[in-house]
Amino acid sequence: MDQELDPALAHADAVALTPGDAALKVGDERITPAWGAVVAMMLGVTALLTAEFLPSGVLTPMARDLGVSPGLAGQAVTATSLAGLVGALFTPRLTRSFNRKPVLLSFSILLVISNLLVALAPNITFLLAARIVLGLAIGGFWAMAAATTIRLVPPSLVARALSIVMSGIPAAMIIAVPLGSYLGEVASWRIVFLLATALGAAVFVIQALALPRLAPKGEAGLDTLIDILTRPGIGAGIFAATLVFTGHFGYFGYIRPFLESVTGLGAAGVAATLLAFGVTNYIGSFVSGLMAERKLKLTLIAMLLAISVLGLLLSVYGKDLVPALALVALWGFAFSGVPVATTTWITRMVPDETESGTGLTVASIFLGITMGAAGGGLVLDMMGAAAVFVAGAIPLVLAALLIATKVRTRAP
Structure with a gap:
């Protein structure tokens, strides 16, 4: 039977989880880590972000089938991120009186519904509407992911637990972009989304079995968000996340x-190159986690500058296979530290309101994704694929400068 896991139960000797998990002791911050629940959170990240990233892997066949330009089809990402912004901002507030487990499970249900509707979409309008459903699920989940994870392990293991959960990001990139790209050509992009539907259903079952019941924590009101934003260094960090x-x-x-029109790759070559991105990103997520623990600000600045330089180099040398493959792989490694470092930063800066702070950060990230996807689509249609990598370097450099001069990485 599920039990409430909450600091208010500090008088209890132990709190039972699911049958496969050890008991969690909550007195004086001694707690047996619930690694099964941490893995369930990681799988939630993987399934949700697989669905989010899929349009990048199947963009060309999806646009061809729906009879629209690749730039317009890419707005599937814009629709998702706009809805994600709303979900991230309002989920903590609207669900503040609900146990966290059923709320988290509801996001997996929305994921399954969205993927199924996308697979059946007769036109771009229907597809964009289905992606809005996904965005609400992703935004809500991300707003709660860090706050939930840090309650599943003792304080000394928080960084490790967050790294495990964040490893779902590169895992999703490996599944969605290279595998999705290949299957989208040899089978159908609709089949790809049906497979994502099945993945979401499997994750729902695992989460239902593994996640403990967690009472809501924190205020989550509008005044809380305003209070967080006015704390020293927080506003600048939130804006920097948007730029990143x-x-x-x-x-x-x-x-x-880009890989098709500039590098001249077919479906197999695109899949192999994007697989390189995913694999290096996966490896880097663990390396960067260690770096972020020791030198958080330096990690963020170095990786942002590296991504911007790699993008500019790709716009110049990406027409040749070997440089393109190497630069994309290095880009994957460099980006790996960004989600881990960003999450570490907000949980460190707002320890008393982690859920609201994370929701605010996630909303800023989705705003950035919206602007990047929308702006990138316009640049692609007007100026070509290479120009996208020149334009994208500008906000990355601005973010690095902002972090270096204005952002704090430790609470005062």
């Missing part, structure tokens, strides 16, 4: 058209 993801998703959302 504007630049990155200006790149990432249109990598397939």
